[in-house]
Amino acid sequence: MFTHKKSSPEITSPERASLTITTVAMTEGNTMKNKQNYFNSTVSQRNRLLEYLRTKPLTTVAARDELDIMHPAGRVQELKAQGHNIHTHWEIVDTGQGKHRVASYVLLSGGAHA
16 A cells, blocks of 8 residues: 655744744634634634633543534644643543544643733
């Protein structure tokens, strides 16, 4: 079996931070609401995620189901770029449809303050 890896130039940390900030800035204006009356702007999603993490760890599955955050990894990366100390722990979860490797996020003390 042949696998092809697409080569891409390495992005350095300052470039990566700039990319994250640019991406955040481009999506700040989104103010759509979902069924639970959550605002779905990236700012609102990050705020929901951070508030939840202040109480307990959160998996990607729970972030999607409970907080209506469809790309939790992206929101976590943005929070990390803002200085929040979030640790990612990987675990295998049986969703009823099969076993999946999912991230579990934990907010550690000592990061940025809201």
